[in-house]
Amino acid sequence: MKKPVYLDYAATTPVDPAVADEMFRYLTPDGFFGNPASRSHGFGWQAEAAVESARNQVASLIHADPREIVWTSGATESDNLAIKGAVAGHDNPHIITSTVEHKAVVDTCAWLEEQGVEVTWLEPGRDGIVQPQQVFAALKPETTLVSLMLVNNELGCITDIITIGAELRSRGVLFHVDAAQAAGKMAVDVTTMPVDFMSLSGHKVYGPKGVGALYVRRSPDVRVQAQIHGGGHERGMRSGTLPTHQIVGMGKAFALAQSCLEDEADDLERLRTLFLEGLHDLPGVTLNGSEASRVPGIVNLSFEGVDGESLMLGLRNLAVSSGSACASATVEPSYVLRGIGLSDELAHRALRFSFGRYTTAEEIEFASGHIVDVVTRLRAVR
Known part of the structure; x- marks a missing residue:
């Protein structure tokens, strides 16, 4: 070779060439470079329209309502926002996760454990899969959140999210799923997968690095406490000027992934x-x-x-x-x-x-x- x-x-x-071409249109003086939060002129309106179009594209791949998509800097931030934001404000919260999650989940849960949050660490079998009965056996009255990945990033094995999620929903326990390695690689449908939060990444799906999203279920309404403050963007869940070119790139990448x-x-x-x-x-x-x-x-x-x-x-x-x-x-x-x-x-x-x-x-x-x-x-x- x-x-x-x-x-x-x-x-x-790698970024798909069609994605790169689309991103370039939102960077230069002769393109749509405005701040999507600037609603007093056309430059901002054009950028906002592009952001909302991309929100629709990301939502479409996982069959979500576009209003359930919160932009982040990547799946690591999405994991942090979901886990920390879900347990914040709870008295004596209890989290269930596994020892083979991505570091963004493992380290976040370990940090919360140091702050006094109780965490149960499940160990999968040799096949790398956490079984539903393991999760159910670990549930407690005070269990606030379960966090498990859909596809393991080192092994490629798939967790039975549907069975686990159905039981958790019946018990009123929140369910976070890291789907960074699943989106664009397998069918992901939040209308049949009973999850409350789902982390997504742009650069795992032929989009740019530095952008991701968190699905936050709306029906019934689920909220997380913001971890980044300063403007109340993204329905108050994640402040910060939105990087239009990266968001447009992630939207285009997810649309391409859905088509093929x-x-x-x-x-x-x-x-x-x-x-x-x-x-x-x-x-x-x-x-x-x-x-x-x-x-x-x-x-x-x-x-x-x-x-x-x-x-x-x-x-x-x-x-x-x-x-x-x-x-x-x-x-x-x-x-x-x-x-x-x-x-x-x-x-x-x-x-x-x-x-x-x-x-x-x-x-x-x-x-x-x-x-x-x-x-x-x-x-x-x-």
Whole structure:
């Protein structure tokens, strides 16, 4: 290959060219650069119209009311706003989450725990999935919020949000779902998924970095206490001048994702099958996470007899990761893999491969062959 093959789509996706073109129109003097909060002139009206159009596009992908979409700087802020904002003002709140959530949820809940909030940490099985009965068994009269991700960012496995959400709604317990890795990769419908808050990200769906959204259910009305103050934007839940160009980009990206959702899922399934077939004759390869309940674009593998860091260094022609990009600065083994019961040794031997819109069959064939060559060479020199 002429350049490294990018297989880290779970960390971030490239901006779709159509998205970039649309964003550019809202940046320059001859475009629509106004502040959407400036309602005294046409520049502001044009920007506000663009923001509301994008709000409709994001809402459409998850079948929400546009008024339920609150703009944020990304899924990390959305997670913080949902979790901190939901428990604020409650006496003796209790949160249920899991040990394999994204760091934005884990660290937020850990911080609240330090402030005196009771947190129950559920541990999934080897398939990486938190089972509904685990959640139900952990419920208490004072349980305020349950926070679980729809698709795990390291394993790709899918949580049974519908079953869990239905029970929580019947008990009046709020439900937050991080869907950053799910939106645009699988069908997401808040009319059938009983959730109160849903975190979304622009840059996981071929949109720009630095923009995201939080779905906040309106019927019945659910509110969160603002964590950023200064102007009362977004119905008082998130203040700050809205970045029109980024919001427009996220809206365009979500609209594109909606138009090709099924076709892309089928393409990713074919690429995944091709990738694993290319590794079929390599012994000592273990798939981490559920094989049955998962999205096709994420594959987490452990390689017997090979340290993951050494393997990643050997795979100089592939862009892959040993876990979440938010935890890649540490040499510690993935907390997600340890959270599903892998030993430190096995967790150290794992790499995450993730495919996307611009991945080709040629790249997949090259990647699997390159992995076989490097793993075989590393094992030979142990």
